Amino acid sequence: MGELPSVEQAWRAALFDSTGFYREQWPARHFSTAANTGADLAWALSRLARTHDLDTVVDVGAGGGELLTALHAVDPSLHLLAVELRPRPSRLPPRIRWQRQLPTELHGLVVGNELLDTVPCPVVEVDAGGTPRVLLVDTDSGAEHLGPTVQAADVQWLERWWPTATPGSRAELGGPRDDVWASMLDRVSHGLAVAIDYGHHRTTRPTAGSLRSYRRGHRVPVTFDGTADITADVALDAVADRVGGSVHRQRDVLDGSWLAPAGRSTDVSGRLDELMRAGRRAEVRAAGGLGELCWIISTRG
Numbered sequence: 453m454g455e456l457p458s459v460e461q462a463w464r465a466a467l468f469d470s471t472g473f474y475r476e477q478w479p480a481r482h483f484s485t486a487a488n489t490g491a492d493l494a495w496a497l498s499r500l501a502r503t504h505d506l507d508t509v510v511d512v513g514a515g516g517g518e519l520l521t522a523l524h525a526v527d528p529s530l531h532l533l534a535v536e537l538r539p540r541p542s543r544l545p546p547r548i549r550w551q552r553q554l555p556t557e558l559h560g561l562v563v564g565n566e567l568l569d570t571v572p573c574p575v576v577e578v579d580a581g582g583t584p585r586v587l588l589v590d591t592d593s594g595a596e597h598l599g600p601t602v603q604a605a606d607v608q609w610l611e612r613w614w615p616t617a618t619p620g621s622r623a624e625l626g627g628p629r630d631d632v633w634a635s636m637l638d639r640v641s642h643g644l645a646v647a648i649d650y651g652h653h654r655t656t657r658p659t660a661g662s663l664r665s666y667r668r669g670h671r672v673p674v675t676f677d678g679t680a681d682i683t684a685d686v687a688l689d690a691v692a693d694r695v696g697g698s699v700h701r702q703r704d705v706l707d708g709s710w711l712a713p714a715g716r717s718t719d720v721s722g723r724l725d726e727l728m729r730a731g732r733r734a735e736v737r738a739a740g741g742l743g744e745l746c747w748i749i750s751t752r753g
């Protein structure tokens with residue numbers, strides 16, 4: 453057995469290497485996010501932008517451009533930019549700009565919908581003596597092994613945000629997610645940034661961690677061969693603290709006043725459309741589902 457990679461290294465390779473999951477797969481084929489459940493998220497974000505006199509929305513990690521397509525439909529005069537590793541989808545409205553690299557300077561509303569949970573981070577497990585050790589993985593067999601003790605910067609993060617000494621407990625160290633969102637905010641000269649993701653706070657951390665995989669709509673055993681997504685919930689309070697943001701639950705943000713106005717059709721197909729829209733609206737606010745997503749909102753300028 454050669455030297456094993458850490459779970460973080462294997463996770464990064466599985467998602468982002470040249471044949472990794474996000475180089476080859478469209479997210480919407482594997483899991484559903486609020487971005488592909490209709491116009492309500494888009495409507496709320498367009499209201500947020502307009503309320504702050506912003507006419508540009510940048511979607512970082514835009515997937516197939518579903519959110520920006522919906523934004524274009526609800527507010528066609530918005531300037532829209534997708535930042536995404538995947539190539540531009542062929543049927544995207546021409547008004548949506550698409551690029552791989554983040555601009556050095558951003559103005560407007562910057563959104564990262566379910567972006568941070570895919571940022572690989574160190575996974576640790578507490579050994580029998582109460583010491584957190586970096587988790588290693590044999591990517592062929594999936595067997596996990598305890599590796600070295602945690603590095604100094606990670607010890608600080610762990611002690612502050614996810615203290616744990618119970619043998620067998622696990623933690624996902626959110627430093628790399630904090631860094632990604634902080635470097636995003638560093639580019640925003642004027643505007644708002646909203647990271648939307650599943651996550652936890654200091655009092656609600658999952659003792660066994662939350663690392664998991666999805667493939668074609670199903671949760672599957674954590675897989676490092678690039679055929680499945682790998683995700684772990686975000687330490688929301690740590691990200692918010694780093695960027696000076698506030699955390700709000702999606703179902704509270706998307707209260708009635710933010711949502712698209714309800715229709716009043718009298719014909720059968722119009723009523724059917726409205727029923728479907730009402731179903732999608734319930735989905736993005738559902739307790740125990742998409743409604744539990746949290747928005748980390750920060751302002752600059």
Ligand SMILES: C[S@@+](CC[C@H](N)C(=O)[O-])C[C@H]1O[C@@H](n2cnc3c(N)ncnc32)[C@H](O)[C@@H]1O
Pocket residue numbers: 474479480485486487488512513514515516518535536537538552564565566567570
């Ligand atoms: C979980 S998917 C979410 C897609 C979309 N935001 C949604 O809500 O349906 C994460 C997306 O972020 C993209 N991504 C991850 N890291 C990125 C990076 N550094 N730059 C640009 N896109 C990135 C991936 O290619 C993938 O499409």
